[in-house]
Every structure is written in structure tokens, then in C-alpha cells.
Amino acid sequence: MNRNVGGIDRILRIVVGLVLIALAATGSVGWWGWIGVVPLLTGLAGTCPAYKLLGMNTCPLKSKS
Template sequence: MRANVGNIDRTIRIILGLVLLSLLFLLEGPARWWGLLGIVVLATAFTRFCPAYAILGTDTCHNKPPVPGHKHEA
């Protein structure tokens, strides 16, 4: 697994994950179980890998090794 979640994305995921987990304690009835999605969001933040990003070809991680033979343009 190659990291595909960048620092800003990771911070947003941590905040969102904590907010979602708080729904378990703030809401009543079946709606409260949506808070369990916070575990998934936090897991992607801490592993720095998002399977949905991998499927869609999205990558917000900017710490990649340079491609051999590729010249950076100014």
C-alpha cells in the first residue's frame, strides 16, 4: 500500500472522524449508528491510505519520490 492521503487531507479526516464518532453519544435511535463511519475515516487518516482514492486514481500525498528522467519545469 502506497500512501495516498496528504497532510491536509489527513487533518480533515481526523476532525471529521472524531465528529462522526461523537454522533454515537449525541444522537438517539438508529441515526446514532452513522457515527461508526468515523472509525473508517480515522483508519484512513492514520494509515494514510484510502481505498476509494486508489480506485479513483486520486492522490493528495505530495511526498513522492521523483520519477527518473522527469525534468521539473519552472
């Protein structure tokens, strides 16, 4: 798969995913906190199916040398 999630976007997804999972694991939020698995996985993989459907791309263009 082609990457469509850029650097800052990836970092934010991973952080938000980890925070939501930690809050769900400690019981601070309800079961919905486990939805943090989605941004965590998309951040780690570097690709987002929703971005692909919407034609979005936050990954910088690679320059041809």
C-alpha cells in the first residue's frame, strides 16, 4: 500500500491512539476508548483507508533526483 499519512499526522495518530487506549485500560473512559486502536494502527502503518476514499494525502511528495 502507498503511504498517505505524513510525519506530523502519524505522530498525532500514534499519540492519540495510545492515550485513548491507556484511558480505556485504566477505566477513565468507557469501552469506546478502545477505538484508539484505529488511529494507532493507521499511524504505525502510515496509511489510512478513509484518506484513500476521500483522495487525501498528508505525506510529502518524494522529489525525483
